[in-house]
Amino acid sequence: xxxxxxxDLDGVIVDTARxxxxxxxxxxxxxxxxxxxxLNEKLKGVSRVDSLNKILDWAGKSVSEEEFDRLAVEKNEYxxxxxxxxxxxxxxxxxxxxxxxxxxxxxxxxLGSASKNAPMILKKVGxxxxxxxxxxxxxxxxxxxxPEVFLIAAKKIGIEDTACVVFEDSEAGxxxxxxANMTSVGLGDTGVLGNADYVFxxxxxxxxxxx
Ligand code: G6P
Ligand code: MG
Numbered sequence: 582x583x584x585x586x587x588x589d590l591d592g593v594i595v596d597t598a599r600x601x602x603x604x605x606x607x608x609x610x611x612x613x614x615x616x617x618x619x620l621n622e623k624l625k626g627v628s629r630v631d632s633l634n635k636i637l638d639w640a641g642k643s644v645s646e647e648e649f650d651r652l653a654v655e656k657n658e659y660x661x662x663x664x665x666x667x668x669x670x671x672x673x674x675x676x677x678x679x680x681x682x683x684x685x686x687x688x689x690x691x692l693g694s695a696s697k698n699a700p701m702i703l704k705k706v707g708x709x710x711x712x713x714x715x716x717x718x719x720x721x722x723x724x725x726x727x728p729e730v731f732l733i734a735a736k737k738i739g740i741e742d743t744a745c746v747v748f749e750d751s752e753a754g755x756x757x758x759x760x761a762n763m764t765s766v767g768l769g770d771t772g773v774l775g776n777a778d779y780v781f782x783x784x785x786x787x788x789x790x791x792x
Contacts, residue, residue, distance in 0.1 A: 584791070585740030586683050587731055587758075589626065590694035590717075592750030593768050594676050595706060598625060600663035605632060608656045614640035622773055626725045626751030628695045628718055629653055657698075664698065669707045675784030680711050682789060689713040689738035693730045693747065695721070714738050725753040728761035735761070746792045752776070764792050 592598030602621045609616035620639065624632045633653050637643065644652070669677075683690050691714040692699060699717035703709040714737035716730050723729040735745045747758035750768045755777045758765035766781065767774030774780045781787050 583740070583744055585689045585691065585735060585738045585745045587691045587693045587734045587745055587747045587763070588680075589747070589749045589751070589754050590692060590696055590699050590702065592625060593748050594673060594708065595667065595671050595702060596673055597664065597667075597702065598750060600660055601625075603663065604656050604660040605636065607659055608633070608652055609636050609640065611652070612636065612640045612642050614642075622752060626695055626749070626753035626757070628724045629657065629697070631724055661698070664702060664705070667702070667705050672706050672708065673783060675787065677708070679784045679787060679789075680708070684711060686791075688791075689740060691734040691738050692716060693734045694718065695724055695730065725751070726756035726760060728757045731758055731761040731763060735763070749774075749777070766792065 588594055591601060605621065605624060606616045614636065616636065624635060627635065630653065633649065680690055690712055692703065692712050693716050695718045697718035700709065700715060703712065714734055716734045716737065721730045721733065731745065731747055732742060735742050742762050745763040746766060747763045748766050748768060749755050749758060752773055755765045755767055755774055759776060765777045766779045767777030768781060768783060771780045
């Protein structure tokens with residue numbers, strides 16, 4: 582079929598965006614910096630290293646390479662302690678049904694995430710086998726808003742860029758999808774996702790809309 586669907590993971594398929602926030606908030610606390618939900622929007626879709634660089638920048642702190650690595654490892658350990666308890670019950674409303682619909686029609690489905698934990702989380706919630714291609718933080722060099730992650734995903738599923746639909750909950754991700762000339766669908770708040778072609782609260786609202 583001539584259409585492809587690319588999903589971000591955190592905040593689109595599973596509600597892990599709040600776990601990333603809680604974990605970064607604790608790191609920020611250690612740096613005596615208050616990470617607000619508003620500033621956290623700027624971390625969504627952004628890699629672990631880039632996120633820590635942003636927080637250090639906002640906090641006006643510079644740390645040794647060693648301390649940087651320690652903070653990044655610690656953040657991930659804290660994040661993983663939340664993720665550990667996840668099951669298929671943590672898949673966001675309507676997502677499973679929507680992916681099932683795409684598979685039934687025969688459309689290829691790909692993951693386009695900045696997270697190095699993405700494959701593990703997909704396995705944990707039982708969705709791993711539904712994806713025809715997985716592009717994650719282990720295989721990209723340029724972070725969103727660079728379109729690289731989505732362009733690689735489109736190539737992997739053999740679908741033209743302009744025939745791909747991207748689902749994203751982050752500003753950076755929507756900008757990346759737009760830069761890739763794909764249809765961008767925002768999940769969340771219109772205020773944050775104003776650049777998206779469409780914005781929905783969740784997949785229950787998207788229902789069987791194929792874009
Ligand atoms: C996603 C999330 C970010 C996270 C990034 C890296 O894009 O939206 O909040 O920082 O992945 O995740 P990782 O699991 O590799 O630390
Ligand atoms: Mg996301």
